[in-house]
Amino acid sequence: MTKTDIILETLDVKRHFVTARPIFGAPTIVRAVDGVDLQIHRGETFAIVGESGCGKSTLARLLTRLLTPSDGTIIYDGNDIGELPEHELRGIRRDIQIIFQDPFSSLNPSMTVGALIEEPLRVHGIGDAQARRGTVAKLLSKVGLSIMSADRYPHEFSGGQRQRIGIARALACGPKVIIGDEPVSALDVSIQAQIINILENLKEEFGLTLVFIAHDLAVVRHMSDRVAVMYLGQIVEIGQVEDLFARPKHPYTAAIIAAIPVPQIGTKLDSVQPVGDPPNPIDMPNGCRFHPRCQFAQSRCRIEAPKLRDTNGAHSVACHRFDELNLSGIRNLPNTRRSSARTRFELYRTARAHSDGVKDAPTTI
Amino acid sequence: MNDAEPNLLKVTDLSINVAGASLDLVRGVSFTLAKGETLCIVGESGCGKSLTALALMGLLTTPPMLVTQGSATFQGRDLLQLPIGELQALRGNSMAMIFQEPMTSLNPVLRIGEQIAESVCRHKGVSRLEARARALEMLQRVGIPAAEKRLDEFPHQLSGGMRQRVMIAMALANDPTLLLADEPTTALDVTIQAQVLDLMRDLQAETGTAMILITHDLGVVAEMADTVAVMYAGQIVEIGPAREIFEDAQHPYTIGLMSAVPSVGVRSERLVTIPGVVPSAMDMPAGCRFASRCPFADAICANVPSLVDLGQRHQAACWKAPLEAQIAQVDRISV
Numbered sequence: 001m002t003k004t005d006i007i008l009e010t011l012d013v014k015r016h017f018v019t020a021r022p023i024f025g026a027p028t029i030v031r032a033v034d035g036v037d038l039q040i041h042r043g044e045t046f047a048i049v050g051e052s053g054c055g056k057s058t059l060a061r062l063l064t065r066l067l068t069p070s071d072g073t074i075i076y077d078g079n080d081i082g083e084l085p086e087h088e089l090r091g092i093r094r095d096i097q098i099i100f101q102d103p104f105s106s107l108n109p110s111m112t113v114g115a116l117i118e119e120p121l122r123v124h125g126i127g128d129a130q131a132r133r134g135t136v137a138k139l140l141s142k143v144g145l146s147i148m149s150a151d152r153y154p155h156e157f158s159g160g161q162r163q164r165i166g167i168a169r170a171l172a173c174g175p176k177v178i179i180g181d182e183p184v185s186a187l188d189v190s191i192q193a194q195i196i197n198i199l200e201n202l203k204e205e206f207g208l209t210l211v212f213i214a215h216d217l218a219v220v221r222h223m224s225d226r227v228a229v230m231y232l233g234q235i236v237e238i239g240q241v242e243d244l245f246a247r248p249k250h251p252y253t254a255a256i257i258a259a260i261p262v263p264q265i266g267t268k269l270d271s272v273q274p275v276g277d278p279p280n281p282i283d284m285p286n287g288c289r290f291h292p293r294c295q296f297a298q299s300r301c302r303i304e305a306p307k308l309r310d311t312n313g314a315h316s317v318a319c320h321r322f323d324e325l326n327l328s329g330i331r332n333l334p335n336t337r338r339s340s341a342r343t344r345f346e347l348y349r350t351a352r353a354h355s356d357g358v359k360d361a362p363t364t365i
Numbered sequence: 366m367n368d369a370e371p372n373l374l375k376v377t378d379l380s381i382n383v384a385g386a387s388l389d390l391v392r393g394v395s396f397t398l399a400k401g402e403t404l405c406i407v408g409e410s411g412c413g414k415s416l417t418a419l420a421l422m423g424l425l426t427t428p429p430m431l432v433t434q435g436s437a438t439f440q441g442r443d444l445l446q447l448p449i450g451e452l453q454a455l456r457g458n459s460m461a462m463i464f465q466e467p468m469t470s471l472n473p474v475l476r477i478g479e480q481i482a483e484s485v486c487r488h489k490g491v492s493r494l495e496a497r498a499r500a501l502e503m504l505q506r507v508g509i510p511a512a513e514k515r516l517d518e519f520p521h522q523l524s525g526g527m528r529q530r531v532m533i534a535m536a537l538a539n540d541p542t543l544l545l546a547d548e549p550t551t552a553l554d555v556t557i558q559a560q561v562l563d564l565m566r567d568l569q570a571e572t573g574t575a576m577i578l579i580t581h582d583l584g585v586v587a588e589m590a591d592t593v594a595v596m597y598a599g600q601i602v603e604i605g606p607a608r609e610i611f612e613d614a615q616h617p618y619t620i621g622l623m624s625a626v627p628s629v630g631v632r633s634e635r636l637v638t639i640p641g642v643v644p645s646a647m648d649m650p651a652g653c654r655f656a657s658r659c660p661f662a663d664a665i666c667a668n669v670p671s672l673v674d675l676g677q678r679h680q681a682a683c684w685k686a687p688l689e690a691q692i693a694q695v696d697r698i699s700v
Contacts, residue, residue: 051554052525158642159410188409189581190639193625197635215555222627222636245629259559260629261584265611276510277524277557330629341613343689348620349637351660351692356640 006075007209008040008063008096008177013072013082015058019282030281032058034233035072037308040177045203045210047220047241049256050230051278056213059230060181063211064098065089076177094124097170101182103162107154113140113165114150120172139168142205143198160191167198171206178203180212184219196223217260221245221330229253232281232289235308239315246329249317251294254327264333288320296321372438373575374398374421374543379435379445381416381599384428388646391416391599394435396592400542401573405586405607408596409622411643414579417596418545420445421577422462423452439543457484461536465548467528471520477504478516481535488539503534507564526557530564537568544569544576550585562588583626587611595619598643598654601672605679615681617659617688653684661685661692 015033022028032055040046050056061067062074065081074082081092097120100106107116114136121132137147143164154162163183170178183199184192200223203210214220220227221241228238229250237250248254276293279285288306291297300320308318319325337345374397381391391413398404406414419425421437421444437444440459444452456462464470472480481503482496491499497516504512507530520528529549536544549565550558562585569576578589586593590607595616603616614620624637641658650656652667659666665684672680675687685691 051556160642189583189622190409190625191642193627193636193638194640196627197638200635217555218627218629221629222632242632256555257629259555261558261562261582261588262629263583263587263611263623263626265587265608267587277526278554333630336612338613340687340689344614344620344687345624347688347692348617348624348660352621352637352640355660 005041006039007042007077008038008211009075010036010038010062011073011075012037013059013062013069013074015055015062015067016070028282031233031284032281033062033069036230036233036235038228038235038238040209040211041226043207043209044225045212045223047224047227048211048213048230049215049217049220049227051215051256053232053278053281054230055233055281056230057181060098060179060211060213064096064179065092066098090124094120094173095175096177096179097173097175099163099166099170099178099180099183101186103159103166103186106166107162107169109154112151112153113145113157116154116165117150117168117172120169124173126173135172136168139171142171142202143168144194158191160187160194163187163191163195164198167195167202171202174206175208177209177211180210182213182215185214185216192219199223217245217256229256232278232284234289234318235316236290236319237315237317238308243315244329247315248327248329249311249315249322249325250290250319251296251325251327252290254329257329262333264336266336267331267333288318296325371399372397373400373402373440374577375436375438376417376421377436377438379417379420379437380433381413381420381425382431382433383646384431386429389599389649390430390646391420394596394601396594396601396604398543398575398577398592400575401569402591403569403576403578403589404592404594405578405580405590406594406596407580407583407586407622409581409643411598411646412596413599414596415547418462418547418577418579422456422460422545423447423449424462454488457536457541458488458539459541460543460545461539461541463529463532463536463544463546463549465551467525467532467552468520470532471528473520476517476519477523477531481531481538484535485538499538500534503538504531506537506568507531507534508560509534526553526561529553529557529561533561533565533568537572537574540572541574544574545579546576547579548581549578551580551582558585565589583623595622598649599646600654600682602655602683603679603681604672605675606677609677609679613677613679615675615679615686615688616655616683617661617685618655619681620688621658653682661688 013036017030017032018027019030020028048056062069069082073080117136117139118132121135136150140147140149145164184195187195224241227241227244228235231252237253248257285292287303288301291301306318306320308316310316377395379391379394382388394417408414420432432445478497478500481500485496485499501512501516504515509515509527509530550561580586593607593610594601595603597618603619614623621639625639639658644650653670656662656666670682670684672682674680
């Protein structure tokens with residue numbers, strides 16, 4: 001891996017929040033992101049997964065420099081952007097864009113859709129008014145919305161359509177990296193599939209690097225090339241998606257994979273689940289942060305925090321016992337659909353592919 | 366369904382409208398539920414799955430929502446006609462409900478123990494001390510550690526998973542025969558969801574409670590359901606035993622929904638989607654409500670399809686079912 005293949009990198013990046021500063025005694029500190037090393041390759045889709053409160057959204061905001069790290073370095077395209085003052089960030093903002101989870105609160109309700117998509121172009125002084133209008137029209141059709149949408153307001157659109165607007169806005173000034181903070185998790189299944197396909201098509205078309213935060217492992221499995229699993233502010237495992245899902249090396253990864261409900265009858269496992277809840281990020285356990293919930297924990301895990309170690313050149317894990325544990329990953333389930341049902345699914349797929357082919361829009365759903 | 370089988374709950378032709386407007390929110394929903402059975406109602410936002418449950422509990426906001434027709438026979442009485450006093454005697458007693466958001470459905474200023482004991486006191490007429498003992502027993506049964514201490518804590522002191530356990534303890538405190546759970550694990554993380562689903566299944570096996578589980582997650586359905594009803598735009602479009610639905614799906618909407626879920630097993634190039642969006646209640650199509658998004662729709666779909674028996678207690682409301690017999694070969698050749 002040469003240096004130029006890495007577009008975005010963090011070195012021991014930390015972000016701590018002080019939640020309460022009493023007159024006497026120590027302030028309460030939440031260590032939301034606590035020492036993360038990441039290397040994101042140009043053109044890949046990189047997923048960051050973890051449960052609520054693990055710091056994945058904070059990490060996304062650090063990568064876009066919407067937050068300043070408390071410590072550590074963020075390197076974009078060879079330049080340290082971690083310490084850049086606000087006024088020097090403008091160029092970075094053009095290159096790194098974010099798509100938010102909630103399509104309802106992330107669009108200004110008093111601006112028309114056209115103005116919303118045009119805003120980044122105006123801010124960065126790209127083109128004159130006429131050229132910008134043309135760009136807006138092109139972006140709208142890229143995300144599968146009609147040009148008429150430009151004069152309407154966000155409240156007139158459904159959740160899925162608003163997420164399309166958010167995507168068009170993120171694409172407006174030609175970014176190189178798109179960071180999605182749970183971009184599809186607020187959407188219904190059928191709409192979610194449409195948005196996933198749009199993101200994948202656009203990524204291919206514009207050669208984007210896509211980093212997305214998710215908690216839905218099926219979506220992660222479908223979309224990403226590499227995955228990082230976070231637990232309480234730290235990365236516990238990172239690897240190629242196939243390898244990580246098939247051969248998880250961290251007990252936490254194995255647990256979240258086993259907990260995915262599979263939409264097929266008779267797949268329910270009597271798996272051993274991690275007991276209890278994730279601990280409070282204010283009051284971190286000593287040693288390995290997962291040890292109070294880990295069925296494999298030994299005395300060493302209670303004392304010494306494991307470091308993220310490379311296991312085979314592409315798969316790293318932070319667990320003292322990774323080479324003695326034989327954890328099971330995703331199972332290869334036989335397709336239990338009857339042959340008549342398989343014919344129906346195939347008919348549906350063909351009919352849908354056919355009707356999509358008929359439409360002339362470049363990127364439709 | 367076998368007529369001789371004594372049904373715990375029999376819902377017939379339930380329809381819900383907005384009062385004074387011709388907005389169909391739920392249209393002609395019918396199903397039965399046997400003792401100890403789990404029925405999963407699956408569908409996307411706005412399909413009427415939650416409204417159906419709220420109507421059964423007598424919790425619809427009326428006005429504007431109004432049950433315009435139908436009946437729901439539970440223990441020999443029609444839930445939809447019961448005076449409020451009798452309904453209150455049932456709710457929290459022989460029928461109970463678990464909501465999605467455990468933070469907003471627990472009273473923030475009452476201690477956990479008092480909230481569980483409240484319904485025990487009201488329905489069983491026991492002393493406060495006995496009710497408190499029952500609350501403690503329930504907390505232990507739903508697997509809350511240090512239950513004795515938790516009794517005197519407030520909801521904000523508990524995590525999301527713990528709160529949902531408290532909701533379950535509260536709902537089951539009076540041994541209901543019917544439990545309605547509206548997206549009980551949607552707000553929870555995946556490992557906590559697995560714990561809560563395991564708990565619900567164990568308690569159900571122990572108590573023989575029948576359950577209506579409302580969810581949008583087909584994975585949860587596959588784990589929990591005996592029977593599945595798929596709802597779309599206010600109607601049941603397909604209903605049957607869980608195995609039939611998952612292994613022999615018939616309705617194009619069910620097929621589309623199952624195709625649109627990314628698989629954790631095999632990786633596909635692009636997801637097969639359902640185009641467009643659900644029609645709004647204000648301009649619902651006259652015929653099949655799915656026709657505008659269905660790749661197989663033609664002239665006949667301008668007529669309302671009714672649920673047709675496909676054997677094995679499996680029914681689907683589609684003019685084109687079974688698809689493999691009715692869709693022209695020419696489409697299949699191009700596969």
